[in-house]
Amino acid sequence: MKLTTAQFKTDYRKLLKTLYAEEQDELSTSEQFLVLGNLVRQYLADQWQQTTAEYNRTQRKQVYYFSIEFLPGRLLESNLLNLGILDTVRAGSKELGLDFDQLVAAEPDPGLGNGGLGRLASCFMDSLASMQIAGNGNGIRYRYGLFKQAFINGYQVELPDDWLRNGNVWEVCKESKACTVRFGGNVYLRRDEASGQLVPVYENTQDVLAVPYDTAMLGYHNHVGNTMRLWSAELPPQADDHYYTQADKAAVARITEVLYPDDSNYDGQLLRLHQEYFFSSAGVQSIIRHYRRHQQSLVDLGRQIAIHINDTHPTLVIPELMRILLDEEHLDWSVAWRITTQVMSYTNHTILQEALEKWPQDMLARELPRIYQIIAEIDRRFRVEMTPIYGAERVQRSAPFGDGQVRMAYLAVIGSHSTNGVAKLHTELLQRDVLADLYAIYPERFNNKTNGITLRRWVQLANKPLSELLDQQIGSGWRSASSELETVKAYQNDPAFLAKLAQVKLTNKQRLADYVAATLQIKIDPIALFDVQIKRLHAYKRQLLHVLGIIDLYQRIKAAPDEHYQARVHIFGAKAAPSYYYAKEIIKLINALADLVNHDPAMRDRLKIVFLPNYSVSLAEKIIPAADIGEQISTASKEASGTSNMKLMANGALALATLDGANIEIRDAVGADNLFLFGLTVDEVYAYYAQQNYRAQTLYDQSPRIRRILDALVDDTIPGIQTEGRDIYDSLLRFNDDYFVVRDLESYLAAQAQIDQAYQDQNQWQQRALENIAFAGRFSADKTVNRYAEDIWHVHHQSRPETK
Ligand code: 26V
Secondary structure, three states, X not given: OOOOHHHHHHHHHHHHHHHHOOOHHHOOHHXXXXXXXXXXXXXXXXXHHHHHXXXXXXXXXXEEEEOXXXXXXXXXXXXXXXXXXXXXXXXXXXXXXXXXXXXXXXXXXXXXXXXHHHHHHHHHHHHHHHOOOOEEEEEEXXXXXXXXXXXXXXXXXXXXXOOOOOOOOOEEEOHHHOEEEEEOOEEEEEEXXXXXXXXXXXXXXXXXXXXXXXXXXXXXXXXXXEEEEEEEEEOOOXXXXXXXXXXXXXXXXXXXXXXXXXXXXXXXXXXXXXXXXXXXXXXXXHHHHHHHHHOOOOOOHHHHEEEEXXXXXXXXXXXXXXXXXXXXXXXXXXXXXXXXXXXXXXXXXXXXXXXXXXXXXXXXXXXXXXXXXXXXXXXXXXXXXXXXXXXXXXXXXXXXXXXXXXXXXXXXXXXOOOEEEOOHHHHHHHHHXXXXXXXXXXXXXXXXXXXXXXXXXXXXXXXXXXXXXXXXXXXXXHHOOHHHHHXXXXXXXXXXXXXXXXXXHHXXXXXXXXXXXXXXXXXXXXXXXXXXXXXXXXXXXXXXXXXXXXXXXXXXXXXXXXXXXXXXXXXXXXXXXXXXXXXXHHHHHHHHHHHHHHOOHHHOOOEEEEEOOOOOHHHHHHHHHHOOEEEEXXXXXXXXXXXXXXXXXXXXXXXXXXXXXXXHHHHHHHOHHHOEEOOOOHHHHHHHHHHOOOOHHHHHHHOHHHHHHHHOOOOOOOOOOHHHHHHHHHHHHOXXXXXXXXXXXXXXXXXXXXXXXXXHOHHHHHHHHHHHHHXXXXXXXXXXXXXHHHHHHOOOOOOOOOOO
């Protein structure tokens, strides 16, 4: 849009007066943010409304991305960037005497997700709009986001995240578009006298009103305003013959009160089932209602809409759409089923058994009786159709029902036309292992879609110094076509450019150092190598391996204080699920080690550990541009893809990585010389599983170095971890190290030594950083969503696409 600073200043002053009727200097920073946010919402209204109108007019095929998590991050700057008025508003704010960066920081960061899955959903929302795809988000408006993490005495404590306290400037409540979602009660089928059709009769259900809150998702410089719709649970309007109590109200509100803070374990809580059906049902109902307003017949539905199931949490959209087509639209089963499978597609995000959802059949039957009947019929028909072809055993292993449970991933594959994994290796493992039986039955349904990230947020906004340098060197085309980043390779041997790249990194490290000094009172030297690991705390991600590497360095410095060591700062960001005891012990270990190391004068400035609390999208934006090394050290096979690997790469950090998830594709893109690989391969890990011949204790017995490192956990080297040190030590030796930390330790240490070596040659290091930046465009979410659009959703973006 077009905007002058003068116009902006006038608009700001006017809105400030309308909203607050006060002088500017009476407002707090957060109030100033609200004025600016409201103004930007006015600015984007046109674009948003016109996109919606255009979709209705042209009846373009719509994609609905259903996800129980979204992590959009702060929207002020990204909306301004997309509108093309970021510089104008920054300049205008300055002239108004506002501290723009402070206003940006005053926006609450919506923590409506746990990690990778939720952030991926938001990167996709961003890319859908920028690629001019008619894409809509559908999720839950949690009253409280993921907990706010603090450390007390080194232990994680979880505080409520009251992100809506000052309101949310971006959302619009659409009360008039509310839907009713039914839970519990009894249901039976009765033949309707007049029509002769079977109709379900519901008794004693508990009805919940789903109220939508819409947020605009803007495209980059293209006048697109898509919608992310989040649902909030409320009581239905008071009926004449029935009064609600305060307790009724509280019970209903509970459904959308909090995000489950666990992304590692399936936990069969009733409330989670309610959440899942709540947003699945409300979403499908509103889609069909909207469709019905514009379209006569439903037989074309599969050509007009696509519903994407982001992990299994929204899988109930399958029986829910069947319910509507059967019970409300009176279609035959076979017609309804053909439409449903045509509409639905599913992405799997994990092969961890403990994270695969299964609901007890009796629970589903009680809570969602009609949905249960429909799933039972899906199961019955699957068996009838497939048993003659594939045999009873395979069918028993792969049907929705098994062991008294509904296996949601199986239901998702059976009820959709596409199942994808999120990296090549991950998709292969799905086909070979986790979903092998269904792959044998429906090979044509399986495909890979390697994850991607939006460079607009992760480079343009998070790393302005780098963005400006790139503009100077290769022009600004990369901002809309990320493959243009590759042209920067031409400057690989240009020492002046490499020096500028180094200077950019130093600037970002200084910025992070200032933040660390202000928040944690720890002084870190930007000259040191910044080694970063940022992701959920989980045993398979092996933050422990990183810690053992630090213990090794600490011990080496202690033993030979006069040697030369590459100065290092180890930076962690990670939340542990509140109920994940072991992960919390690792947090305590990291903090205790940080305490020891950071206060040991013998370390001087050579080793520092910084564990930044409350890892979030906005914290990631500060850390990633400052990283020299990004640790991607999961046990091979366990990390489906990873996305911080891509964000770090795009910001010129080199990966320290196992051959897992998308790391493999990153290696293929940048070449093995431009990252540091170590550790077991998937085949080696699987061979250990098959032969059951891994013994961590033997490695400990044979290697004095391993022994010295592990012993530090239990010999009081690190004060304050009596319990934790012993538990962790036991997990490795007594319980035989499920994630091969000990097995990979020496190879990890060797890779770290290579890094120290490599860092000495700064010219060469910057060349490697440059290669990483150059190839980051391959992992742009713009490309990823275009592949979904073509192969899975069969929708076409309009003009100016980034090609494959
Ligand atoms: C999510 C949730 C959300 C709330 C309800 C309970 C629950 C249980 C499990 C999960 C699964 C989270 C899976 C996840 O985040 N997977 C990550 O997905 C990323 C995007 O595809 C991928 O890069 C990571 O490798 C994968 O760990």
